[in-house]
Amino acid sequence: MDQHVAEAIGRPDLIRLDDRLLCLRFETMKVVSALAAVRHLLDTGVVRRGDTLLDSSSGIYAYALALACHRHGMRCHIVGSTTVDHTLRTQLAVLGATLEQMEPSSDLKLDQKRRVERIHEILAAHPEYHWMRQYHDDIHYLGYRAIADRVHEETGGARLTVVGGVGSGASTGALTRYLRDRDARTPRGAAGDVDLVGVQPFGSLTFGAQHTSDPEIIIAGIGSSIPFGNVSHELYDTLHWISFDAALAGAVDLLRRHALFAGLSTGAAYLAARHERERRPGRTVLFIAPDTGHRYVDTVFARHDEAAPLGHFTPQDIADQTELTLPWSRMPWNRRSHPPRESTSMESLTT
Numbered sequence: 001m002d003q004h005v006a007e008a009i010g011r012p013d014l015i016r017l018d019d020r021l022l023c024l025r026f027e028t029m030k031v032v033s034a035l036a037a038v039r040h041l042l043d044t045g046v047v048r049r050g051d052t053l054l055d056s057s058s059g060i061y062a063y064a065l066a067l068a069c070h071r072h073g074m075r076c077h078i079v080g081s082t083t084v085d086h087t088l089r090t091q092l093a094v095l096g097a098t099l100e101q102m103e104p105s106s107d108l109k110l111d112q113k114r115r116v117e118r119i120h121e122i123l124a125a126h127p128e129y130h131w132m133r134q135y136h137d138d139i140h141y142l143g144y145r146a147i148a149d150r151v152h153e154e155t156g157g158a159r160l161t162v163v164g165g166v167g168s169g170a171s172t173g174a175l176t177r178y179l180r181d182r183d184a185r186t187p188r189g190a191a192g193d194v195d196l197v198g199v200q201p202f203g204s205l206t207f208g209a210q211h212t213s214d215p216e217i218i219i220a221g222i223g224s225s226i227p228f229g230n231v232s233h234e235l236y237d238t239l240h241w242i243s244f245d246a247a248l249a250g251a252v253d254l255l256r257r258h259a260l261f262a263g264l265s266t267g268a269a270y271l272a273a274r275h276e277r278e279r280r281p282g283r284t285v286l287f288i289a290p291d292t293g294h295r296y297v298d299t300v301f302a303r304h305d306e307a308a309p310l311g312h313f314t315p316q317d318i319a320d321q322t323e324l325t326l327p328w329s330r331m332p333w334n335r336r337s338h339p340p341r342e343s344t345s346m347e348s349l350t351t
């Protein structure tokens, strides 16, 4: 029996959509990651019960950290982006977490930059606060080990392609790292049998697409305008850049075809996963669904009549980022270890 609701929420569902397409479905991803991260900080004496944990979030991590703080008797302070909605604001307030929300902005870069600046101001005033640095501190990988073990057991060691949106990089990176570790340790397995496909919005710097932009809107939770230490570039085999319109069509199709109600980054991952499934017979494709569709009722699902059929979209195969084209581009990454040239300087944002 679980000792706290965070443990139940952190456990994802593993759903077979067809013979070679699986969905790892979270109600709210990152709860398991935040729980393990906070437990690690307590166990190693970096923080003590009652201390204040601080971070910036577009929503999902805020909720996860608030639950982990509730579980472990910590205080929680969040600098939230404009994508933190009324439901989440209200829950955070009742949970006892404090939230500072940035002014509305459709500019991802500005929004992230302002949040990081605000964190530095808060730390200057409260040096005793602990900054969780979900984008940079790899303690956020730890919680995904148990999920990787479960995926490994339930898929019977099938040759897997993992597909997921890349924000901090922790979920896709950790799952794949731990799955490859498991593979390396099983007699019939071979390290590298797990392929990793990352999904990005246009405009994201993480894999070098900062010169492009999506006219419609940002996809909450994925992409970045600043370099993130938790993205392990060398884990990714393939990248997909997917526009808002295509992600919307994916999210609507996923609900129509499979009755699975999930958010926009899931819609994008589903589209990429279906493509990889067709492209690579012999592999089972597992895509990550990090949140439910509730936040997207007005912006996505109410527009279901506008959703183009999935057949309307095919990715443009590109060799490098100069060829990036909306609505959808696909590029081999081949586990290159280096980040794109523009992101080699980590500036003061990583500190």
Ligand SMILES: Cc1ncc(COP(=O)(O)O)c(C=O)c1O
Pocket (backbone or CB within 6 Å): 058, 060, 061, 165, 166, 167, 168, 169, 170, 171, 172, 220, 221, 222, 263, 265, 266, 290, 291
């Ligand atoms: C909706 C959504 N999808 C995908 C992601 C990406 O997850 P990660 O930060 O583990 O890369 C996030 C992260 O916040 C998210 O909120």
